[in-house]
Amino acid sequence: MGDTLGEIDLVNPDNYVERVPFEWFDHLREDHPVVWHPEPEPNGGFWAITRYDDLTAVHMDWETYSSELGAVGLEELDPEQLAIRRSMLETDPPRHTELRKICSKRFSARGVGKYEDWIRDVARGVLDQALAKGELDFVSEISRELPIRFLCSIFTVPQDDAPELIAWGDQMIANQDPDLSAAVVDKVDTEEYRLLPFRSPTALKVFAYADRQRDLRLEEPDDDVIQALTIAQSEGVLDEREFHNYFALLMIAGNETTRHTISHGMLALMERPDQLELLRDEPERIATATEEILRWATPVFHFRRTATRDTELHGQRIRAGDKVVTWYVSANHDPEVFPDPYSFDVTRTPNDHVTFGPGGPHFCLGAHLARLETKILFQELIPRLDSIELTGPVERIRSNFVNGVKRMPVRVTTR
Numbered sequence: 001m002g003d004t005l006g007e008i009d010l011v012n013p014d015n016y017v018e019r020v021p022f023e024w025f026d027h028l029r030e031d032h033p034v035v036w037h038p039e040p041e042p043n044g045g046f047w048a049i050t051r052y053d054d055l056t057a058v059h060m061d062w063e064t065y066s067s068e069l070g071a072v073g074l075e076e077l078d079p080e081q082l083a084i085r086r087s088m089l090e091t092d093p094p095r096h097t098e099l100r101k102i103c104s105k106r107f108s109a110r111g112v113g114k115y116e117d118w119i120r121d122v123a124r125g126v127l128d129q130a131l132a133k134g135e136l137d138f139v140s141e142i143s144r145e146l147p148i149r150f151l152c153s154i155f156t157v158p159q160d161d162a163p164e165l166i167a168w169g170d171q172m173i174a175n176q177d178p179d180l181s182a183a184v185v186d187k188v189d190t191e192e193y194r195l196l197p198f199r200s201p202t203a204l205k206v207f208a209y210a211d212r213q214r215d216l217r218l219e220e221p222d223d224d225v226i227q228a229l230t231i232a233q234s235e236g237v238l239d240e241r242e243f244h245n246y247f248a249l250l251m252i253a254g255n256e257t258t259r260h261t262i263s264h265g266m267l268a269l270m271e272r273p274d275q276l277e278l279l280r281d282e283p284e285r286i287a288t289a290t291e292e293i294l295r296w297a298t299p300v301f302h303f304r305r306t307a308t309r310d311t312e313l314h315g316q317r318i319r320a321g322d323k324v325v326t327w328y329v330s331a332n333h334d335p336e337v338f339p340d341p342y343s344f345d346v347t348r349t350p351n352d353h354v355t356f357g358p359g360g361p362h363f364c365l366g367a368h369l370a371r372l373e374t375k376i377l378f379q380e381l382i383p384r385l386d387s388i389e390l391t392g393p394v395e396r397i398r399s400n401f402v403n404g405v406k407r408m409p410v411r412v413t414t415r
């Protein structure tokens, strides 16, 4: 990997299976905050951005650092792939602003606040079933169940559809882990799926589901997110492909991310009984704790941009066309911003983490929803717990993109 990087390899998904290689990020942040990182063919390499301030500068300056040539993952896309797979994530203003506006009110604090009671009911139902088992895999019984069930409430689709939607979401995003997807991008030939999001054949099932939901809204209008997308398509704001990609984005973006936040949060609390005790004694702290859980979890390691012109960042010359990868997982542990960054402190304030992005046009549309879901889950879970402990190894997802927990066996006693 060259002299500067030494053994550091941020690309190989195997390097995230045991644990996040935090010492590599510490080293880069300290000594090489903007560094060229080579990549195996067919990709051409990228600038790795590891400091909080530099990452923020990149995200704020969308004219210099465009999303149009890709935003998610490291895969470099040709113009045909880009055109067909494009969602709002891979779009710059002003088109991005139009796309975002279709749903932005529904995802505002007020918009998602309306669903608070539903979300709480879903959380209670899932916890009732899961905790009654005593011994369970926390991921499959709790973290994995909740986000799509929450989304079913907001999309007003039947809860009975949840298992299928959860499986589709898993297959699409975890495309580097053979345990979760048959089409593992760096292991098998996925050429025939190159025009589908995440190169995943499952996208076709998601698109067909979106069509059925749209047709139902056309017969009988509803007041939900899918209705907003249906109207946008009827009015020509979205073409069919954009409708599909929008639907798939909403389904995927809020699925694994929220799941891993919940798992990492529970793991951190299990490993620090004093913090769990504090939240049990003073549940009013759970809102503040949610921010620390989000920082700690950083479920998305990075996003990416492409330079539109020659520019300079932290003394490095970045050329037009260069890929620029912003590592949230590193910025969230930047000691300049977070004192004692490797301590999990549920009372930490301020806590301006970049788990949803640092701001700028692409700041996570679902941030209010994800915060609400995480807060409600821990508000419902913590008072019920008498004891909770690990009964086996915690297994992580093989991915250089999602910081994911695959299995977390626990024994629980309830009050």
Ligand code: HEM
Residues within 6 Å of the ligand: 059, 088, 089, 090, 100, 249, 250, 251, 253, 254, 255, 257, 258, 261, 298, 299, 300, 303, 355, 356, 357, 358, 359, 360, 361, 362, 363, 364, 365, 366, 367, 369, 370
């Ligand atoms: C803990 C959970 C979540 C995390 C960590 C997360 C993280 C992110 C990040 C890092 C971005 C890109 C930010 C940037 O480029 O500056 C993003 C964008 C996005 N997220 Fe989330 N997200 C979460 C939950 C959700 C949920 C629940 C939804 C909706 C159902 C959602 C929908 C979106 C959408 C639509 C975008 C694209 C926004 C745009 O391009 O304008 N996310 N998210």
